[in-house]
Amino acid sequence: MINDEAPTIDVAQLLNNIADTRCRRSYEQLFTSVAPKLLNFSRKQLRDESMAMEIVQETMLKVWLKAHLYDESKGAALTWIYSVARNVKFDLLRKSKHQQDWVQGDDLWPILHEELDEDKLPVEFHAIVSNELERVIAALPPAQAEVVRMICMQGASHQDVADALDVPLGTVKSRLRLALQKMKEALDG
DSSP: OOOOSOOOOOHHHHHHHHHHHOOHHHHHHHHHHHHHHHHHHHHHHHOOHHHHHHHHHHHHHHHHHHGGGOOGGGSOHHHHHHHHHHHHHHHHHHHHHHHHHOOOHHHHHHHHHOOOOGGGSOHHHHHHHHHHHHHHHHTSOHHHHHHHIIIIITOOOHHHHHHHHTOOHHHHHHHHHHHHHHHHHHHHO
């Protein structure tokens, strides 16, 4: 009778070997046993083959580097590895989102050299926008309206406003944040 089941491995023991002696043989066993499971898990969660492969690669690298952080009293070794994978996934997703938002200098080059064409928008448009903006600012509490006018309309720095109003810088920033949120809600409505 042929046994088709793969031999079970003691993941905790392999992690301890890696942590204690940097045992490459233990790492190889761990990798061949765990990496395919991690890859399937990552594929199901992301539906992106290259990102799933990157998660496995980064996870297994972190397992090699941080095996000494595994504490058997806090949980199963495989659970610890999946936690490492989850953290790697979040880091990579955060990084890829940041890279999508990144603006390159070449992206701005035409904008920096375009001539401002006042004829593109009718004069009435500027008046309508100014009136609407002033209406929204006037609906704010007086302290918030004052901060918005000084920073957004007059171009004063946050510190200059704090000094002029004799309030802490954090108060100016809070007032501005609250005011902008209220203005956004008013304009969206």
